Amino acid sequence: MSGSKKIVLAEDNSALSLLLKFKLEKEKYELFIAEDGKSAIALIEMHNPDIILTDIMMPFVSGLELTSYVRNSLRKETPILIFSAAGQEKTVLQAFELGANDFMCKPISVNELLIRIKKLLI
């Protein structure tokens, strides 16, 4: 069912990226991993994903800038889920204003993430 769904993950923590790769690929999603916002933009333009998962704090281009770019420059309505750390509530609000669809606070539960992804892809 979810085999054809593409996900771009923008996350600079290699351990988390690898863990999510294990889980999401097992669930038959096609995952493209970027270590920073700049590479994520390239992957989004190249693969036109069904959903974007992004951390807020990243090198070169932040999660906020990435969200803004997808909504305002690429004019895409692709669902965007933001990962934030505790204490970044104001930044999360900014992300919603820029067009993010959902957020999860770190440390994240992989099962909960999966449910949210499925919900956003409906």
Added chain:
Amino acid sequence: MIRIQNVIEYVEHYPIFIQVVWLVVIGLTVCILISVVFLKIMRSHLRRKENFIAVYQKKIEIVLIEFVYKQYENGIVLEEEASFPKAIRAGLHNRLKRRIILDSMIKLKAEVAGEMAQTIQTMFLNTNLFDYAKEKLQSDKWHIVALGIKSFTVFKVTTVSEEIIKHINHERVEVRREAQLYFVNLFGFKGLGFLKTLTVPLSEWDQIQFLAVLNSFNDQKIEGVEPLLKSLNSSVVLFVLKLCKVYSLFEFKTEIIELLFHKHPEVRVEAIKLVSHFQLSEAKNVLKEVFKELNADGKIAVFRMMKEVANQEDVPFVLANIQDLNFHIKLAAIEILKTLDTEKFKELKNSIHDEKTKEIIEFVAYS
């Protein structure tokens, strides 16, 4: 050989000064050559080490995540060290590899919750990583001690609190901060007991961090605040005043009013702001009594409070301070007077000859 002898004989004909210069030149050339070779070796060693760290870190991350993920999928948490991946067990006996393993575990622990986090924690507790972290607490190097405490905070090890409390007044702020965060992160409000023994100042940043951590606890039962309000460490008192404000601790109003007489001006000002925030009218008369002894910030804080709680009986006090040299106090006094007694305000308007005060009165009258 003959050529060298010729050169030496040739140089010997020069004056002594030239000979010394030649010696210095030769000496410096040799030094530079040795330095270049040394730096070359050092750089290639560092690059090799850097490459090794990158490769080993990647390898360990994969092994660690595979293990954690497998346990998570199987719904079990293996506690025996023998059940942990061979690559990790082998690396635990080498200092550099152990550091990389620990860093990878901390990195993952900070990002994931639930059973996966539990597996990583079990690995920390059931390997020699725990013992090494404990050893770090005894180190003479401050940064090693700080790292040791941090690992106990990340892996939520509560059993070493007696070791860590010894570092609460450490001479290095980095160690103190880690020790304090250990108690707040692991024990919440109960962990604030360390403030009783704290003799060094708490920075504003530390206080903000503590409040952020405390906010994340479900158990919001606050105990033991009363003695902290009497602490000899004024930064502790300031922090507890913040706690009182954030968690609306009205029950300590007597202690807070006592702080209006605190020897430290900053504590007095914060106490005034808090009684103003709580609108403790009983503090008003106390503040009027000590008003003259307060500094400008304190006086401004009193008048800000007065704006909220003043009544008719405060008119003489307000009138007495209407000619204060401080603009903020003067403005607040005129505004309060306008609200409390319109007649007296009109009288004031007609009796004042000072141009600046007149301008303020005009502004307040039409605002």
